[in-house]
Amino acid sequence: MNTALRELEAEAVYVIREVVAQFERPALLFSGGKDSTVIAHLASKAFAPAPIPFPLLHVDTGHNFPETLEFRDRLVERLGIRLAVHYVQDSIDAGLVSEETGPRASRNALQTVTLLSAISALNLDACIGGARRDEEKARAKERFFSHRNTQGQWDPKSQRPELWNLFDGRKHKGEHFRVFPLNNWTELDVWRYIAAEAIELPSLYFSHERETIERDGTLWAWIEYIQPEPGEVPVKRRVRFRTVGDATCTAAMLSEAATVEDVIRELLELRVSERASRMDDRRSESAMEDRKARGYF
Amino acid sequence: MAADLQDAQLDLIRISIAGSVDDGKSTLLGRLLLETGQIYEDQYAALERGSAHRGEASVNLAHLTDGLKAEREQNITIDVAYRYMTTPTRRFIIADTPGHQQYTRNMVTGASTADAALILVDVQNGVTDQTRRHLFICSMLGIPQVAVIVNKMDLVDYAETAFTAIQTELKALVGRLQMPPLTYIATSAVVGDNVMRRTDAMPWHIGPTVLEFMEGLSAATWLNPPELRIPVQYVVRPDRTFRGYAGRIASGTVRRGDELLALPSRQHAKVERLSNVDGPADEAGTGENVIIELDRNVDVSRGDLLVRPRNAPFATRAFEAIVCWMGNARSVRGKSYALRQTTREVSATITEVMYRFDVATYHRENVTELGANDIGRVAIQTGQPMFLDTYQHNRAIGAFILIDSITNEVVAAGTVTSTARTDEAAELVSEAPVVWLIGLSGAGKSTIADAVAERLRLQGVPVARLDGDDLRGGLNSDLGFSPEDRRENLRRAAHVAKLFARAGNVTVCSFITPTEADRALVREVIGESFIETYVKASLETCEGRDVKGHYKRARAGELPDFTGIGSVFEEPKHSELVLDSEGTAVDECATRLTELINERR
Numbered sequence A: 001m002n003t004a005l006r007e008l009e010a011e012a013v014y015v016i017r018e019v020v021a022q023f024e025r026p027a028l029l030f031s032g033g034k035d036s037t038v039i040a041h042l043a044s045k046a047f048a049p050a051p052i053p054f055p056l057l058h059v060d061t062g063h064n065f066p067e068t069l070e071f072r073d074r075l076v077e078r079l080g081i082r083l084a085v086h087y088v089q090d091s092i093d094a095g096l097v098s099e100e101t102g103p104r105a106s107r108n109a110l111q112t113v114t115l116l117s118a119i120s121a122l123n124l125d126a127c128i129g130g131a132r133r134d135e136e137k138a139r140a141k142e143r144f145f146s147h148r149n150t151q152g153q154w155d156p157k158s159q160r161p162e163l164w165n166l167f168d169g170r171k172h173k174g175e176h177f178r179v180f181p182l183n184n185w186t187e188l189d190v191w192r193y194i195a196a197e198a199i200e201l202p203s204l205y206f207s208h209e210r211e212t213i214e215r216d217g218t219l220w221a222w223i224e225y226i227q228p229e230p231g232e233v234p235v236k237r238r239v240r241f242r243t244v245g246d247a248t249c250t251a252a253m254l255s256e257a258a259t260v261e262d263v264i265r266e267l268l269e270l271r272v273s274e275r276a277s278r279m280d281d282r283r284s285e286s287a288m289e290d291r292k293a294r295g296y297f
Numbered sequence B: 001m002a003a004d005l006q007d008a009q010l011d012l013i014r015i016s017i018a019g020s021v022d023d024g025k026s027t028l029l030g031r032l033l034l035e036t037g038q039i040y041e042d043q044y045a046a047l048e049r050g051s052a053h054r055g056e057a058s059v060n061l062a063h064l065t066d067g068l069k070a071e072r073e074q075n076i077t078i079d080v081a082y083r084y085m086t087t088p089t090r091r092f093i094i095a096d097t098p099g100h101q102q103y104t105r106n107m108v109t110g111a112s113t114a115d116a117a118l119i120l121v122d123v124q125n126g127v128t129d130q131t132r133r134h135l136f137i138c139s140m141l142g143i144p145q146v147a148v149i150v151n152k153m154d155l156v157d158y159a160e161t162a163f164t165a166i167q168t169e170l171k172a173l174v175g176r177l178q179m180p181p182l183t184y185i186a187t188s189a190v191v192g193d194n195v196m197r198r199t200d201a202m203p204w205h206i207g208p209t210v211l212e213f214m215e216g217l218s219a220a221t222w223l224n225p226p227e228l229r230i231p232v233q234y235v236v237r238p239d240r241t242f243r244g245y246a247g248r249i250a251s252g253t254v255r256r257g258d259e260l261l262a263l264p265s266r267q268h269a270k271v272e273r274l275s276n277v278d279g280p281a282d283e284a285g286t287g288e289n290v291i292i293e294l295d296r297n298v299d300v301s302r303g304d305l306l307v308r309p310r311n312a313p314f315a316t317r318a319f320e321a322i323v324c325w326m327g328n329a330r331s332v333r334g335k336s337y338a339l340r341q342t343t344r345e346v347s348a349t350i351t352e353v354m355y356r357f358d359v360a361t362y363h364r365e366n367v368t369e370l371g372a373n374d375i376g377r378v379a380i381q382t383g384q385p386m387f388l389d390t391y392q393h394n395r396a397i398g399a400f401i402l403i404d405s406i407t408n409e410v411v412a413a414g415t416v417t418s419t420a421r422t423d424e425a426a427e428l429v430s431e432a433p434v435v436w437l438i439g440l441s442g443a444g445k446s447t448i449a450d451a452v453a454e455r456l457r458l459q460g461v462p463v464a465r466l467d468g469d470d471l472r473g474g475l476n477s478d479l480g481f482s483p484e485d486r487r488e489n490l491r492r493a494a495h496v497a498k499l500f501a502r503a504g505n506v507t508v509c510s511f512i513t514p515t516e517a518d519r520a521l522v523r524e525v526i527g528e529s530f531i532e533t534y535v536k537a538s539l540e541t542c543e544g545r546d547v548k549g550h551y552k553r554a555r556a557g558e559l560p561d562f563t564g565i566g567s568v569f570e571e572p573k574h575s576e577l578v579l580d581s582e583g584t585a586v587d588e589c590a591t592r593l594t595e596l597i598n599e600r601r
């Protein structure tokens, strides 16, 4: 492991331990993606030989790749960690949100409501997330300990200063924190770490053959949750996913990268950003910031 | 795995970058990121779309790094943003600190973790208040590597004189601050001169390019204090059979079997087992996250400190600090704040605001409270004991924040400058060391002792000096040079030294101390904290130096009991350190002794 990665690992472990020390009921937000998987790995290292002292929370849009769920259940079993699943479908049934319709419908935005109701149902005071500052412009200013008000909202203009490694997790009743141990990691760091630590990932991250459709120059998995538009025909392609989340907003990319090493090599040559494959970010230049302000991950 | 896939040698460097609005900071950063290949095609395309939408003639690199919507709309950067850049040899985390509203607070935040700082100056505006403020903050935070980037050289026809004028002004200025020498770089961020590469524009420029400066940085330039400090972060206790203390080592090295002292309980225990993030380990060093199991039950919880028994920090409830005020409400004397230092949280009050720095002129102003973005010196009292090293000596231990206990806002960031002990706290720690320099008259004892005392003072360590000649002038003026009087002289000196040490001062004493019996006596009075140091020089050398003319007078019979001539100097056998003043420069002697003291502190 290179010295920079070792330092990033140490920083993340410190932050994860700090969460457990400062909060009463933290949870790890789990998406099935590589970032939350890396955090689960770091957490198991942070507390060994004790088990991870917080549960995994999965906000399930119902639009999953089967590989994700299968991977999640195996991970939970292996780490001996508790799993809480909250369903967007329940929020829809309760009339808290209404579903988007049409070929581009996505439940991604609805997750926010389900997440906030899970936080209040489980009485969570901190949610550890896998977001990184390099992912998107609005995230470049994110803190390690990011305060959310009683409505679950982020106020980018009145963030608490964060100095040295002194994190201020004090809060009032009903407020909570999002904590981002991987803040200073880049996508490449994550993959190099996965390689160095031989961390298992869902097979979706590696090249495989899949039925896909092309829409606006982007490839989408041909799955039951995506409504075809006229003229769209699925084609078998060798693809992999660069980010994994809700199946309706995770784009595939053509790739032959079958191993972690292949992926790193591919990333070193790649010219588009990770989030280019997420539909939700393309809606406007400040899309991410707006969603964050509302309480998104 | 192939080397290029893991990059074994990649060092992580944290940089903070600051400038006034429009000095070109965003343009410079945008260029660095773009030209080192950190910007993806889709990000660049979004930038082009944005620039076209705003009706800008060319792509505005500055917008690559402007994150928040409000900032884009108002065209200002308002919060610290972090950028990532990798070159073949370095991995950078760049804290981009805005130069507009809340400048001081933001820069202090961004620079708090920095190994190096880049400060931008617009050559047309020259050195501004903002520049002085930035340099002051670098000095307050002790940032070891600082470059001043004189930008927009294209607008002054790349005139060397414009650059050197700024350089000359700044050289005079930083002479008044405690700072390492600055690096000066002349650039045009818009054109790209001296950013990534030298161009033909400024053949006179002898400094590095911005990229060369960055690639020459090292993460290891911080003082790496040797003393062991492990703030306990969390107690791992899954069941009755396991109890481990988790923490990130702030400084020093811990090994299996080491004897540790837990503060504040002052209980001793040995390290039975030790693990780092990869599992069981025999030893772990600075920066590593460890879990320590002790060989017996001691009272330890979050916020406690594990140290070596002979090398404890100052225990105190009162200390002085430089603070940067960050809260919107002004500081209130006597109000109870929460203070967080390492993993420890205590209640604290500001008992006095001594002064505020005018960060543009560096003058001290008498004030009674601090407002947002003020930097000043304050006295702080805490409700529970604190275990402190000064910030200059140990960054991880000497840094703290103040939190408003009602609003939970971070209202101040501080660096400990000196510690004052309360009587109760004095009981909590081992005594400071007493360094006893022995040797012939003229061997160099006083010179080395003075040099050591000066170094310790610079580290913020309280020091006392005792010298044979001084004592004989006052306290011991009733004593002569008979063996009995000499013994009495030393006995009194030893007791005085012990009192100084007990009050927390490293006490540096220079006395000839001619016989082994004398030395045993002093050792007995002072006890464990005694460090005997022999400053060795032959009689011929000392007599040859004869700084005070004593040897001449002794040879002439005027000083009958003069050591080495009329009375014996026994070769020391039990010295902890021998400094050969004939073969070693004073500086080197002082370094070796200071290191020993710091180890024993």
Ligand SMILES: Nc1nc2c(ncn2[C@@H]2O[C@H](COP(=O)(O)OP(=O)(O)O)[C@@H](O)[C@H]2O)c(=O)[nH]1
Residues within 6 Å of the ligand: B019, B020, B021, B022, B023, B024, B025, B026, B027, B028, B062, B151, B152, B153, B154, B155, B187, B188, B189, B190, B191
């Ligand atoms: N001529 C010239 N203009 C520059 C240079 N660097 C930046 N600028 C311009 O100065 C203005 C402010 O730059 P910007 O990077 O936004 O400054 P910031 O506020 O420090 O981030 C912009 O119009 C830039 O194009 C330079 O080296 N030469």
